[in-house]
Amino acid sequence: MKLPSYILFLCILIACMGEWLFTPITVYGEATSTTDKDSQLISTTEEQEKDAADSKEIRIRKDEFDEIVGQLQGMKELLLTMKRDYEVRLNEMQEKIVALEKERTQTTDVVSQPASTEEAPIAGTEDIPMKKEEYGAVVEKIQKMESDYNIRLKEIQETYDSRLEEMQQKVAVAPQPASPEAGKWSPEQPITLLSTGKSYMNISFDGLFAAAGSTAEELGSLSSGGHDPNQRGFTVQNLETTFDGAVDPYFKGQASIVFQIDQDGESLIEVEEAFLTSMSLPLNLQAKAGTFFTEFGRLNPFHPHAWDFADQPLVNGRFLGPDGLRGPGARLSWLAPTSNYTELFFTVQDSQGETAYSFRNDDALFGREAVETSVRSMEDMLYTQRVTTSFDVTDETTVLLGASSAFGPNSTGRDKDTIVYGLDMFWKWKSSYASGGFPFVTWQTEVMGRRFEAGEDADAGLSNETLNNWGAYSQIAWGFKKRWVAGFRVDYVDGLKEFEGHEEEEEEEGHHHHGEGLGFERLRFSPNLTFYSSEFSKIRLQYNFDDILGNDTSEHTVVLQFEFLLGSHGAHKF
Amino acid sequence: MKIKLCLCTLAIISWASVAHAKVNIVASTPEIGALAQEIGKDKVEVLSIAKPTEDPHFVDAKPGFIVKLNKADMLIEAGMQLEIGWLPNLVLSARNPRILVGKAGYLLASNAISPLEIPDPSMDRSMGDVHPMGNPHYMLDPLNGKIVATRICEQLCQIDAANGNYYKENLVDFTKRLETKLSEWQKMLEPFRGLKVVSYHKTFSYFAKRFNLNVVGTLEPKPGIPPSPTHINNLIPMMNNEGVKLVIIEPFRERKTPEFVASHTGAKLVILPIMVWGIKGVDDYIALFDYNIHQIVSALRG
Numbered sequence: 001m002k003l004p005s006y007i008l009f010l011c012i013l014i015a016c017m018g019e020w021l022f023t024p025i026t027v028y029g030e031a032t033s034t035t036d037k038d039s040q041l042i043s044t045t046e047e048q049e050k051d052a053a054d055s056k057e058i059r060i061r062k063d064e065f066d067e068i069v070g071q072l073q074g075m076k077e078l079l080l081t082m083k084r085d086y087e088v089r090l091n092e093m094q095e096k097i098v099a100l101e102k103e104r105t106q107t108t109d110v111v112s113q114p115a116s117t118e119e120a121p122i123a124g125t126e127d128i129p130m131k132k133e134e135y136g137a138v139v140e141k142i143q144k145m146e147s148d149y150n151i152r153l154k155e156i157q158e159t160y161d162s163r164l165e166e167m168q169q170k171v172a173v174a175p176q177p178a179s180p181e182a183g184k185w186s187p188e189q190p191i192t193l194l195s196t197g198k199s200y201m202n203i204s205f206d207g208l209f210a211a212a213g214s215t216a217e218e219l220g221s222l223s224s225g226g227h228d229p230n231q232r233g234f235t236v237q238n239l240e241t242t243f244d245g246a247v248d249p250y251f252k253g254q255a256s257i258v259f260q261i262d263q264d265g266e267s268l269i270e271v272e273e274a275f276l277t278s279m280s281l282p283l284n285l286q287a288k289a290g291t292f293f294t295e296f297g298r299l300n301p302f303h304p305h306a307w308d309f310a311d312q313p314l315v316n317g318r319f320l321g322p323d324g325l326r327g328p329g330a331r332l333s334w335l336a337p338t339s340n341y342t343e344l345f346f347t348v349q350d351s352q353g354e355t356a357y358s359f360r361n362d363d364a365l366f367g368r369e370a371v372e373t374s375v376r377s378m379e380d381m382l383y384t385q386r387v388t389t390s391f392d393v394t395d396e397t398t399v400l401l402g403a404s405s406a407f408g409p410n411s412t413g414r415d416k417d418t419i420v421y422g423l424d425m426f427w428k429w430k431s432s433y434a435s436g437g438f439p440f441v442t443w444q445t446e447v448m449g450r451r452f453e454a455g456e457d458a459d460a461g462l463s464n465e466t467l468n469n470w471g472a473y474s475q476i477a478w479g480f481k482k483r484w485v486a487g488f489r490v491d492y493v494d495g496l497k498e499f500e501g502h503e504e505e506e507e508e509e510g511h512h513h514h515g516e517g518l519g520f521e522r523l524r525f526s527p528n529l530t531f532y533s534s535e536f537s538k539i540r541l542q543y544n545f546d547d548i549l550g551n552d553t554s555e556h557t558v559v560l561q562f563e564f565l566l567g568s569h570g571a572h573k574f
Numbered sequence: 575m576k577i578k579l580c581l582c583t584l585a586i587i588s589w590a591s592v593a594h595a596k597v598n599i600v601a602s603t604p605e606i607g608a609l610a611q612e613i614g615k616d617k618v619e620v621l622s623i624a625k626p627t628e629d630p631h632f633v634d635a636k637p638g639f640i641v642k643l644n645k646a647d648m649l650i651e652a653g654m655q656l657e658i659g660w661l662p663n664l665v666l667s668a669r670n671p672r673i674l675v676g677k678a679g680y681l682l683a684s685n686a687i688s689p690l691e692i693p694d695p696s697m698d699r700s701m702g703d704v705h706p707m708g709n710p711h712y713m714l715d716p717l718n719g720k721i722v723a724t725r726i727c728e729q730l731c732q733i734d735a736a737n738g739n740y741y742k743e744n745l746v747d748f749t750k751r752l753e754t755k756l757s758e759w760q761k762m763l764e765p766f767r768g769l770k771v772v773s774y775h776k777t778f779s780y781f782a783k784r785f786n787l788n789v790v791g792t793l794e795p796k797p798g799i800p801p802s803p804t805h806i807n808n809l810i811p812m813m814n815n816e817g818v819k820l821v822i823i824e825p826f827r828e829r830k831t832p833e834f835v836a837s838h839t840g841a842k843l844v845i846l847p848i849m850v851w852g853i854k855g856v857d858d859y860i861a862l863f864d865y866n867i868h869q870i871v872s873a874l875r876g
Contacts, residue, residue, distance in 0.1 A: 073688065074688065077688060246675075249674070249676070252666060277666060278669070279666070279669065279671070279674060280669065280670075280671030280674065281669060284644065284669060285669070286667075286669045335640065335641070335644055335667070335668075335669060337644075337645075338641070339641065340638065340641065341637035341638050341640055341641050343637075343640075343667075388637075390636070390637035390638060391638070392636070392638055395625075398634070398636050398637075398638070400637060428634065430628075430634055431628075432625055432627045432628060433627050433628060433825060433826040434628045434629055434632060434826060435628075435629045435632075435826045435827055435828065436629055436631070436632055436798070436800075437629070437632035437634075482800055482828070483800065534699075534702075534703065534798060534799065535659075535703060535798070536699060536703075569655070569658050569659060570659075571635070571658065571659055571660060571661070571662040571663045572635060572659055572660060572663070573635060573663055574634055574635045574636050574637055
């Protein structure tokens with residue numbers, strides 16, 4: 001257990017040193033390459049060397065250069081708008097002048113007209129001085145404005161010129177800091193590991209925590225999920241670091257590394273997913289390779305922080321495992337060329353390990369001891385098929401339907417197979433006038449069955465048998481007000497055979513079935529309320545009423561969950 | 575038998591390709607889609623992903639769009655992280671090489687415009703959901719619309735060179751109409767130069783800049799954070815002091831807070847669609863501004 005913490009420490013160290021370590025290297029790289037060039041250039045003329053140096057300067061300070069160019073463009077635009085503004089106003093003034101001039105000529109016309117009556121000239125002569133005065137004032141005003149504008153424009157031009165010069169000098173001066181020392185990290189500088197725009201990877205960190213109180217002493221034995229609140233008090237459910245980005249024109253890559261702190265306070269590291277996805281295969285195909293969540297059912301591929309509830313549905317934990325069905329493998333999917341969305345998935349993965357829970361798991365199920373199994377042929381891999389289709393019921397409602405099955409060997413004996421199959425449905429209504437994504441209603445239901453061929457275990461006195469089990473959950477989430485979501489979920493799983501009839505013996509042994517929770521027939525009701533303070537944080541209060549039908553007991557649990565997200569903004573799946 | 579099957583498939587494929595002789599364009603938002611329609615007219619088939627009435631920051635990545643993107647010849651993205659929460663997964667699932675970054679079928683519309691409100695490097699999310707690349711509501715400046723239309727035309731000519739002249743003619747025609755209208759709009763708003771307004775979100779920055787309005791505050795205390803009583807209590811006296819005459823909101827906002835603020839300041843509340851088809855009768859890009867400018871003018875006169 002110490003190894004992971006060393007790795008963690010190392011990671012942090014690398015992270016802290018990142019800037020200091022990596023930036024100089026690139027600068028060194030650049031510097032060495034240019035010195036190489038310089039040494040070659042020695043034999044050539046001095047002019048060429050100068051050219052090379054010049055090109056070097058600009059290339060090194062490209063970001064700054066771009067910024068300067070941007071600034072210049074901004075200034076240019078400003079100047080242009082000022083100029084336009086000025087021109088418009090000037091035009092207006094000229095128009096005014098013209099209008100006034102017209103008025104004046106008209107009045108003078110009136111005056112110059114032969115005076116037929118005595119009053120007219122008097123009225124005229126009275127008018128003229130007044131108008132003239134007014135006119136003169138207006139002209140003066142306009143002239144003043146004009147000169148003001150000229151001065152202002154000149155000022156702007158001057159500042160623009162001076163700033164241009166300044167920037168040009170900056171560009172010319174730029175090459176000096178391109179020495180290795182410049183890239184060196186100093187304590188005043190913030191440590192920027194990765195910043196958008198410069199790097200080719202998005203990075204985000206998600207923290208998911210819970211505080212729980214329960215009537216069950218061992219809350220861990222009630223929960224079926226590896227990320228569920230597992231004790232009275234606090235649980236670190238999931239600390240997930242996700243990296244993603246375009247690998248090259250052909251692939252997109254993603255990795256999720258999960259840190260957890262278990263009940264004993266030990267830190268654990270888990271590679272949850274790391275895979276690449278093809279961007280442009282022909283024939284509507286898409287390939288995915290690496291280690292990833294199997295596309296089985298609706299909830300399985302979703303990470304815990306994207307769930308609508310603080311814990312995993314019982315049926316998912318029991319059939320697909322506490323950590324969900326996932327593992328190293330490859331997947332091919334085909335998008336049907338139909339007018340509505342239909343996609344087929346075909347996945348091949350390793351069939352062993354604790355994340356292939358109902359398959360070649362080290363802890364064999366149904367009380368049997370695991371048998372050494374190995375992959376003898378292609379048949380011993382885990383195969384998962386899924387078909388999913390979606391259509392819009394109305395402009396505001398959409399339905400997504402799916403059917404899946406997973407087929408592979410299990411570890412209770414040779415040639416013993418397991419099939420897990422399921423149907424899933426997701427329905428969503430969202431208002432056409434949604435603000436911030438609210439209001440909405442979603443309804444999600446999954447039904448799963450498992451056919452498990454259990455081998456003989458003579459030591460335990462168990463014979464060959466085939467065990468069929470099923471379970472389901474149905475949940476509704478209602479975003480009734482911006483930032484507020486109310487949810488309700490009903491869970492059901494039937495009783496596992498080993499728990500039927502002989503409750504007393506098995507109750508003590510119950511803890512052995514770690515992560516599976518109680519193997520009894522169970523019914524669970526979970527209302528909850530979530531407040532999304534922003535897109536990047538949430539607080540959730542959930543109550544679980546556990547009706548353990550198998551042994552006629554019930555448990556009450558209250559969970560307060562909180563989440564925060566740092567870094568890049570992930571895209572949501574439907 | 576096999577040959578028959580092959581022939582059948584071939585027939586279906588060729589029929590499908592004939593049926594889709596029009597250039598399929600998917601635009602992330604309706605106003606960009608409307609521009610593509612102006613340029614392409616009957617030679618293109620345009621689909622806009624975001625609903626004109628909803629908040630374009632939060633759009634559901636419905637699987638149906640995957641199919642549309644899969645068949646698209648061109649994708650126009652508004653950019654500046656407006657679509658960050660919903661478009662990337664759709665594009666990934668669409669597995670369509672024609673619309674990937676760097677191809678003629680991909681247009682990042684924001685690349686051509688000069689952005690406003692690029693946050694200071696010292697800013698972070700404690701200031702709300704600030705878009706690191708600047709304010710993404712640039713289509714509310716008609717001149718940006720002109721720029722984007724030009725870019726659409728350029729790339730459409732690359733994809734469908736045969737109809738290049740047709741597209742160019744449409745662009746010239748559109749630009750002419752837009753420019754005439756722009757000077758008309760500016761004249762209409764000229765009497766209100768420098769008018770102080772308050773908006774809900776920083777949606778109208780480009781619009782205000784083009785038409786010489788002055789956005790002195792927002793109902794949201796910080797981008798993406800809903801109005802809080804404290805903020806509103808500070809905002810109302812500020813608006814009274816500044817003499818704010820208008821409160822501008824988008825159709826999808828709640829009305830209670832804006833109405834409360836308007837009633838306490840004597841300002842008029844106007845609801846302006848920010849996307850084409852955002853309100854009945856607003857069927858194209860020019861109509862969007864026609865409607866909005868008339869709303870403002872009649873609110874101020876009435």
